[in-house]
Amino acid sequence: MPQDLLTGLNPEQLRAVTWGRGSALVLAGAGSGKTRVLTTRIAWLIQTGQVSPMGVLAVTFTNKAAREMFTRLSAMLPINTRGMWIGTFHGLCNRLLRAHHRDAGLPQLFQILDAQDQLSAVKRVLKALNVDTEKYEPRKLQAFINANKEAGLRANQIEAYDPYTRRLIEYYAAYDAQCNREGVVDFAELLLRSFELLSRNAMLREHYQERFRHILVDEFQDTSRLQYDWLKLLRAPSNAIFAVGDDDQSIYAFRGANVANMALFQKDMGISEVIKLTQNYRSYGTILDAANAVISHNANRLGKDLWTDAGRGEPIRHYEAATDLDEARFVVEEIQELKREGMAYADIAVLYRSNAQSRVIEHALFSAGIPYRVYGGLRFFERAEIRHALAYLRLTANPEDDNAFLRVVNFPARGVGARTVEAIDAAARAGGVSLWAAACAQGAGKKGLAAFIQLIGQLRQETRDMNLAEQVEHVVARCGLIEYYRGERDGEDRIENLNELTNAASAFAAEAESQDLADFLAHAALEAGEHEAQAGQDAVQLMTVHAAKGLEFMAVFITGLEEALFPHENSLTELDGLEEERRLMYVAITRARKRLYLTHAAQRMLHGQPRYGLPSRFLQELPAELVQSVGGWRGSSDLAPAGAAGPGAPGRAAALPYPVGARVQHPRYGEGVVAGYQGQGAEAEVRVSFPRIGDKWFILEYARLTPC
Numbered sequence: 001m002p003q004d005l006l007t008g009l010n011p012e013q014l015r016a017v018t019w020g021r022g023s024a025l026v027l028a029g030a031g032s033g034k035t036r037v038l039t040t041r042i043a044w045l046i047q048t049g050q051v052s053p054m055g056v057l058a059v060t061f062t063n064k065a066a067r068e069m070f071t072r073l074s075a076m077l078p079i080n081t082r083g084m085w086i087g088t089f090h091g092l093c094n095r096l097l098r099a100h101h102r103d104a105g106l107p108q109l110f111q112i113l114d115a116q117d118q119l120s121a122v123k124r125v126l127k128a129l130n131v132d133t134e135k136y137e138p139r140k141l142q143a144f145i146n147a148n149k150e151a152g153l154r155a156n157q158i159e160a161y162d163p164y165t166r167r168l169i170e171y172y173a174a175y176d177a178q179c180n181r182e183g184v185v186d187f188a189e190l191l192l193r194s195f196e197l198l199s200r201n202a203m204l205r206e207h208y209q210e211r212f213r214h215i216l217v218d219e220f221q222d223t224s225r226l227q228y229d230w231l232k233l234l235r236a237p238s239n240a241i242f243a244v245g246d247d248d249q250s251i252y253a254f255r256g257a258n259v260a261n262m263a264l265f266q267k268d269m270g271i272s273e274v275i276k277l278t279q280n281y282r283s284y285g286t287i288l289d290a291a292n293a294v295i296s297h298n299a300n301r302l303g304k305d306l307w308t309d310a311g312r313g314e315p316i317r318h319y320e321a322a323t324d325l326d327e328a329r330f331v332v333e334e335i336q337e338l339k340r341e342g343m344a345y346a347d348i349a350v351l352y353r354s355n356a357q358s359r360v361i362e363h364a365l366f367s368a369g370i371p372y373r374v375y376g377g378l379r380f381f382e383r384a385e386i387r388h389a390l391a392y393l394r395l396t397a398n399p400e401d402d403n404a405f406l407r408v409v410n411f412p413a414r415g416v417g418a419r420t421v422e423a424i425d426a427a428a429r430a431g432g433v434s435l436w437a438a439a440c441a442q443g444a445g446k447k448g449l450a451a452f453i454q455l456i457g458q459l460r461q462e463t464r465d466m467n468l469a470e471q472v473e474h475v476v477a478r479c480g481l482i483e484y485y486r487g488e489r490d491g492e493d494r495i496e497n498l499n500e501l502t503n504a505a506s507a508f509a510a511e512a513e514s515q516d517l518a519d520f521l522a523h524a525a526l527e528a529g530e531h532e533a534q535a536g537q538d539a540v541q542l543m544t545v546h547a548a549k550g551l552e553f554m555a556v557f558i559t560g561l562e563e564a565l566f567p568h569e570n571s572l573t574e575l576d577g578l579e580e581e582r583r584l585m586y587v588a589i590t591r592a593r594k595r596l597y598l599t600h601a602a603q604r605m606l607h608g609q610p611r612y613g614l615p616s617r618f619l620q621e622l623p624a625e626l627v628q629s630v631g632g633w634r635g636s637s638d639l640a641p642a643g644a645a646g647p648g649a650p651g652r653a654a655a656l657p658y659p660v661g662a663r664v665q666h667p668r669y670g671e672g673v674v675a676g677y678q679g680q681g682a683e684a685e686v687r688v689s690f691p692r693i694g695d696k697w698f699i700l701e702y703a704r705l706t707p708c
């Protein structure tokens with residue numbers, strides 16, 4: 001019954017769901033039912049016979065969102081939704097290319113290169129061309145290729161104004177030629193190649209245009225120009241694109257997504273009226289007011305209203321932790337309390353700005369025996385870079401560890417080819433010895449292998465008298481992974497994680513009272529695998545704010561609300577950076593239905609260093625009456641206004657002359673505010689924020705600061 005589908009919708013939603021044939025844009029705030037409208041519209045179109053399930057193309061932002069859409073549709077319709085074209089841009093392009101691989105010039109089983117594979121491919125190209133890689137760094141070329149592909153440009157379409165760029169273009173063309181020879185595609189290629197396929201092949205294009213009567217796009221504010229053009233190719237003039245989005249939740253500008261596409265879309269499709277949804281069904285009033293208050297600090301907005309009739313609900317809870325460990329302890333205790341009150345673990349989400357922050361929280365949950373799952377990323381000990389680092393550590397502890405040997409013998413690449421590894425393997429089998437032993441027996445002649453054997457030997461020797469944390473720090477620093485990830489596209493995050501491994505080792509040493517590397521490695525293996533929540537098991541959800549987009553939870557913790565962490569320090573120097581961070585904060589707040597916790601820590605270990613952070617400016621942007629302090633290391637206190645006496649350095653306050661937030665005078669730079677500390681003892685540094693010249697670091701001992 002169509003009526004069944006439509007009951008419960010408000011008049012605006014009903015209008016959107018049953019919109020006539022033309023294209024439409026729904027522009028509405030978080031939790032107003034955009035995704036629900038989109039899903040219901042698909043069901044309604046099918047149920048009323050306006051389109052067959054195969055005539056629908058729906059784009060979601062994540063695979064998780066696509067899965068949810070399938071589930072909801074199956075619940076609404078008595079049909080098999082399996083073969084429907086619902087997925088992410090990448091997923092749908094992949095499908096298109098597989099179906100028409102011949103027309104696309106690809107082998108049927110073409111391989112997709114991940115970032116790492118792509119880098120090796122780039123290096124091979126440069127080697128074959130005898131290029132000086134000091135001048136033309138492989139990673140730079142990789143970034144150049146990807147940025148151009150994402151902008152829809154092949155090598156012969158780029159204009160070069162200087163000889164350097166001309167060379168890059170040449171190498172880009174050579175890289176593409178190599179990929180074509182080998183029949184492989186990188187991520188950016190998926191979209192560009194299927195875009196070109198459709199542009200070039202009129203028959204194919206018309207076939208899909210004929211087929212996809214209805215194209216629907218969720219999270220439209222985060223589509224890139226090429227993605228948008230791809231959609232337009234798939235649409236016949238008589239067919240419709242139904243897009244929903246929220247400019248306040250645009251959080252992928254750094255990847256080329258473009259809010260301006262909304263205006264372009266209206267113009268292209270001749271949309272005279274944008275549909276607005278104004279009622280929020282997700283959150284209680286207090287949470288909604290908080291979200292509205294924060295986002296109102298952004299200047300670049302299209303402007304929207306959002307209201308709820310759900311009532312005020314509970315106040316937002318704010319906890320000021322002394323340290324990141326204290327923050328994690330608080331989160332765990334509150335989760336246990338929520339569970340006692342009857343909330344399922346799966347209804348609780350812990351959000352953070354950067355992946356590296358999850359480690360301490362994961363550990364606290366793990367120690368308390370609370371099942372958890374990490375979304376949009378791997379659990380800390382399962383991340384590739386951590387596994388690589390652990391493999392080096394394992395070899396340091398025991399070079400006969402074959403699995404560890406295989407993982408890193410040629411990572412980072414040192415010219416140990418697959419054939420060499422095969423020969424070692426054969427020799428090891430024949431002699432009944434470890435790979436390491438076989439390698440040592442034949443390694444001297446082969447340059448890359450000899451370097452590897454020497455490196456492991458040195459690491460073993462150098463770490464002999466070190467304590468656990470020092471060993472981990474040393475191996476991470478020396479094994480070449482940091483250099484490898486530096487300059488990689490998502491490398492910064494991975495380096496943060498690698499540094500975090502040292503913190504994990506210190507924490508382990510303190511807790512388990514063991515400095516034994518083997519104990520730590522066993523612990524890491526355990527946390528990585530055995531306690532992983534099973535699929536379907538009730539588990540707390542951990543994810544970055546980016547990964548939480550579109551989702552909702554009964555209770556949400558937003559952790560790490562400190563300046564330079566959230567907002568992220570990189571954002572402070574970028575154009576529109578702070579506004580994008582604020583939109584991210586808006587996304588975070590609006591994930592909560594009933595209860596919202598905001599936490600920050602006065603001191604946190606990051607990059608292997610203690611950092612003393614000011615509370616995030618986003619906390620100050622919340623109306624005080626919405627927030628209730630639930631204590632912390634300073635005792636219960638209200639939100640301090642920015643710049644007022646903030647937290648000092650807990651536990652070590654005596655050693656530090658000024659609390660963070662204190663006003664100080666510098667003989668040269670004038671008056672400033674103490675913004676943080678790092679390092680210890682004679683190496684302790686203080687960061688002072690000066691109104692005109694920005695932040696400066698001083699060695700604390702020689703800082704020549706006076707209070708004012």
Ligand SMILES: Nc1ncnc2c1ncn2[C@@H]1O[C@H](COP(=O)(O)OP(=O)(O)OP(=O)(O)O)[C@@H](O)[C@H]1O
Pocket residue numbers: 008009010013028029030031032033034035036037246249280281282549550551552590
């Ligand atoms: N008319 C309605 N009656 C009851 N609940 C509704 C109604 N419309 C939406 N909801 C519920 O409100 C919540 C938010 O809806 P939905 O996720 O579709 O919002 P959204 O606009 O897509 O949010 P976001 O911007 O965060 O993606 C969901 O739990 C949804 O089921």
Ligand SMILES: [Mg+2]
Pocket residue numbers: 034035036218550
């Ligand atoms: Mg949504």
